[in-house]
Amino acid sequence: ATQGACPFRGTRIGGAQGSEPSLDHWWPNRLKVELLNQDPPQANPLGRDFDYAAAVEGLDHAALWEDVRAFLHQPVDWWPSDYGHYGPQMNRMSWHSAGTYRIADGRGGSAEGLQRFAPIGSWWDNGNTDKSRRLLLPIKLKYGAALSWADLMMLAGTVALEDMGLPIQGFAYGREDAWEADRGTYWGPEGWMGKAPTEVPADPKAGRPDQMVNRGLRWQGGPKDEYYDLENPLAASHQSLIYVDPEGPGGNGDPMDAARDIRETFARMAMNDEETLALVAGGHAFGKSHGAVPADRIGGAPEIAPMSQAGLGWHNPEGTGNAENTMTNGIEGSWTPHPTRWDNDYLINLFKYEWEQTRSPAGALQWTPVDPDAPKTRDAHLDGVEHPLMMMTTDLAFKVDPEYRKIGERFLADFDYFTEAFSKAWHKLIHRDLGPTSRWLGPKLGGTFIWQDPVPDVDHPLIDDAQIADLKVRVLETGLSHVDLIAVAWASASTYRDSDKRGGANGARVRLAPQKGWAVNDPARLDRVLDELDKVKAGFDAEGEAKVSTADLIVLAGGAGIEAAARAGGHDVTVPFVPGRTDASAEWTDVESFEWLRPVVDGFRNHVDAAVGLHVAPERLFLDKAALLKLTAPEWTALTGGLRVLDQNAGGSNHGVFTARRGTLSNDFFRELVSPDLEWRPQSEAEEAFDLVDRASGQTKWQATRLDLVFGANAELRQIAELYAGAGGEEMMIRTFVAAWHKVMMLDRFDVADARKAA
Ligand code: HEM
Incomplete structure (x- = not known):
């Protein structure tokens, strides 16, 4: 036998545990039941008893906030800040962490810090966000387990906005880190708007050359249909990237086409037109785009970078590989003359000037003011150097699309209104997948918003064990069949989705639109059961101090139904019950957003x-x-x-x-x-x-x-x-x-x- 050919001893790239081919390669279509065991306790070094909420409680929040703020102004040599301020790049990293959220299945988003892992962390869209996270490492090390990466990433982008002058609505902690890559989420073909890579050079150390690996190369051309012919229901929900191609769909440079894509992708993030424009125009008040070096000179993404890169990717061989040589997306320049200050210059300049298509040094398509007297921006690093303003095709979208334009003109005329709209949209963006406010931690939570799916606080004594037992008897005595009781409890609770912690039995929203009308919930039966339960509730509540909410009673009745069903088969079981749910109002229920929870x-x-x-x-x-x-x-x-x-x-x-x-x-x-x-x-x-x-x-x-x-x-x-x-x-x-x-x-x-x- 050839030396080194033993399959278990392994070669450099194969033969060791996990090498291809293995189960998934032989049978790629098998139902992967093991996906139910993702991110298991064994992967979590914090151990089962770790209580993140308690750890966050113990933080000195004011000191932490100040540490982050001070960090923004302290450039380091290995990755100096543009304009002496890390705010813009932190904000982009935060936005990209939150921006993977999609309302259809609640997956993506900032809540587990998944930008730290593949595939997300190695998407071309996330170029150099690895640097932003590495820059934050000293703060992470200082606070350790009491500050998750997921929270720190969102905190950094938010403190950045505040430091640059945007009044913020608040900030909640509570995002607990995942400890391994998510293998279960379908993101669509990994890439950039479903484009195929022009060419993926074979690199024996990097893995299979034939795989659709985004190595940090520009993805070109490719069938538009892959993106537009959306799989139902998956694709109405599933995006293959964070947002849209800044150069327009397929790099076509058409702002109207870009507008359509922006509207579609942001709607999937649960953002309406006004929120969308507020976010993009707000975000692009800050920072710059980086395109100093052609993309084909940039190294592979973190997941396939050489070991010497210490976990970072996109190695840039030009000069120091950073500062004035930075290459991220490929477009070059900043939107405003003061890229670290909250102001209305983005919209003022967007609307005031005519823009013509130009190319960046890296060859990307972008737009420059036709008027040579338009304001300029100082270079982010070089003294005495100035550059014309820049807009992306996606920015021009807001000027050419009539609906966006109307909103843009309003923001332009009323900066305070725009400021509030951006601040609120940012708050929603970064907390959308954090779940009910009972999961929100820290001293600065902000107000109450309908997208939080709020439920009222408990304002009465809860039922005790004897009352629970008594109520179980009462619901069975209504004459409702235990099959009906079980059905309504299941309809109520089973809307829960752990991805964004929405849905579930609390709030009893099963009795409100849209859930009460879903065919799968059998509206006629639902009405009948709720009527009877209302009577039980009214009778009980009138008797003493303790009250029972409809939300609790639905669950309790379901448990009573199961106990009865088990008894019928000769099994004596007790279904546990924990009271404390409350009933949400229709006023605080966003019907459109709950419709996404309807089971397909x-x-x-x-x-x-x-x-x-x-x-x-x-x-x-x-x-x-x-x-x-x-x-x-x-x-x-x-x-x-x-x-x-x-x-x-x-x-x-x-x-x-x-x-x-x-x-x-x-x-x-x-x-x-x-x-x-x-x-x-x-x-x-x-x-x-x-x-x-x-x-x-x-x-x-x-x-x-x-x-x-x-x-x-x-x-x-x-x-x-x-x-x-x-x-x-x-x-x-x-x-x-x-x-x-x-x-x-x-x-x-x-x-x-x-x-x-x-x-
Ligand atoms: C930078 C595209 C939405 C905040 C960039 C860059 C691109 C881009 C291509 C340059 C990256 C680089 O080369 O460094 C887009 C597109 C959007 C969008 C196409 C949606 C249509 C947003 C949103 C925010 C945001 C919603 C935040 C609320 C930023 C910031 C930067 C930036 C702060 C500057 C980063 C830096 O200075 O390093 N964006 N963006 N963007 N974006 Fe966006």
């Missing part, structure tokens, strides 16, 4: 929204839903099998209801699912629905969907299903079902410390 696929209720025309196998979106509910594979499995026999399908369908005892909690679903006596016959080639046929009699015994059968077809899920079907399995399954049910009911209870930890 809710496998727990065997629901697929047919109108949506899926391009993805529904079981993949079911896995996605399980992940957003933070479920483990056993919890996911037990909950589904339990809800099937509890007759919880949307529209009352029979699919997957493998039991003759509907409404009784049992392991019947699993026993039928794994039975070798049943043949699964697809009803069509698409394999969407199936008949489960008894091999002996030839009779169809059950019907099922992919959302049922995946638990018997996927190797990992099947192992769990077999366990639940076998000896002792029912006991085990019911225990897991009850725990998982309670977990889902508690997912949004950030006000309860134990719940926070357990989740």
Whole structure:
């Protein structure tokens, strides 16, 4: 044998643990159930008992704020600040951290500091944000675990704005760091507006040359359709980049096209036209764009940079590789004459001057005032050197698009109004995915905004254990079936998504628009149950000091329903209950933004929204839903099998209801699912629905969907299903079902410390 050929001893790039090819390369389309185990406690060096909220409480916030502020004015040699102020580059890094947020599934955003990892940290769009974070390292080291990277990154951009003169609304801490890259989020084809790389030179040390790796090269050309022909529902939500190409779609230099893309991508970030313009015009009051060196001279992104780069990427060989030689995006210049001062010069100059297309030293398309007497900006580093102003194609968009132009003219005429609009939009941008205010930490939280999905504080004594037991009896005595009680509780709680901590049972928004009208929630049944629960509530509240909120009563009634369903099968279980939810008002409910929480696929209720025309196998979106509910594979499995026999399908369908005892909690679903006596016959080639046929009699015994059968077809899920079907399995399954049910009911209870930890 050739020396060094032993596959386990390894060569420089292969043979060691994790080398390709491995499971994912052989079977790239398998359902990756292990995605439910992302960012596990084992990856977290802080340990399970670490309490970030307590650590943040202990910070000297004033000192920290001042440390960040002082840092902005203290340039270091290895990466000097432009104009002697790190504010602009910190602000861009912050904005890029928050700007990956998307409202459709709540993923992305600043809350876990994912810019520290691939793929986000190595996107071309994030060029040199690695430097911004490294510059902050001394502050991170000083405060240690009491200040997460995720919080520090957002703090730096916010202190920067304040220091440069923008009045801010406040700042909340509370973003807990992830400790590994997120492997589960679909970002679209990694790149820049879906463009394909011109050429990815082979670099044996860097990994596979054929991979779509953004090495820090400019991505050129490519099919526009990839971006515009959006996959539904994924693509209505999923963006492959932070925002849009500054040179216009596909680098076409057309401001009108750019306007359309800006509107689309910012809407996916949950920003309207005014917020969008406030953010971009506000942000570009500061700093400059960097394009001193052609892109093909710049080294690879952090994820593929040589080890000698110490984790940084985009090595620039020109001169010192920084200061006046800096190359980030490729466009060169600043928008205003005073790039470290909050003023209205961006809009004044945008509207006042005619702009002509020019090219930067790096060859990027940009715009320069036609008028030679237009204001100039001093060089960011060189004394006595001046440059004409610069605008990007995307900036010109605000001048040519009639809607944006109207808003821009208003901002131009009323700087105070613009200031407030930017300040508020910034506040929303950086806190959008932080979740309910019970998760917000620190002394400067700011006001209350509708995008926070606020719920009122508890203003009365809560129900005690005896009252909980009494209320369970009362709801069962209403005559509502336990199937109905379970259904309403599930409808209420299961909107939760851990990505941006929205949804959930608190607030009882299931009784408000839009949720009360969703077909999957069976509006007629919902009304009927809520009417009865209202009566129970009114009766109870009239009796004494303690009150029960509708939000609490819905969850309590669901638990009572499950206890009854378990009793029917001979299992005596108690579903835990923790009171303290309150009822939100319609006035403080943003209907449009809640509509994004409507489930397209809710496998727990065997629901697929047919109108949506899926391009993805529904079981993949079911896995996605399980992940957003933070479920483990056993919890996911037990909950589904339990809800099937509890007759919880949307529209009352029979699919997957493998039991003759509907409404009784049992392991019947699993026993039928794994039975070798049943043949699964697809009803069509698409394999969407199936008949489960008894091999002996030839009779169809059950019907099922992919959302049922995946638990018997996927190797990992099947192992769990077999366990639940076998000896002792029912006991085990019911225990897991009850725990998982309670977990889902508690997912949004950030006000309860134990719940926070357990989740
Ligand atoms: C810089 C594009 C929105 C804040 C830049 C750069 C580009 C760019 C290409 C230059 C990067 C470099 O070479 O250093 C865009 C586009 C946007 C957008 C296309 C959306 C249409 C925003 C927003 C903010 C922001 C919403 C903040 C609220 C900044 C700041 C800089 C900057 C402060 C200067 C960074 C520095 O001086 O190092 N932007 N941006 N941008 N952007 Fe944006």
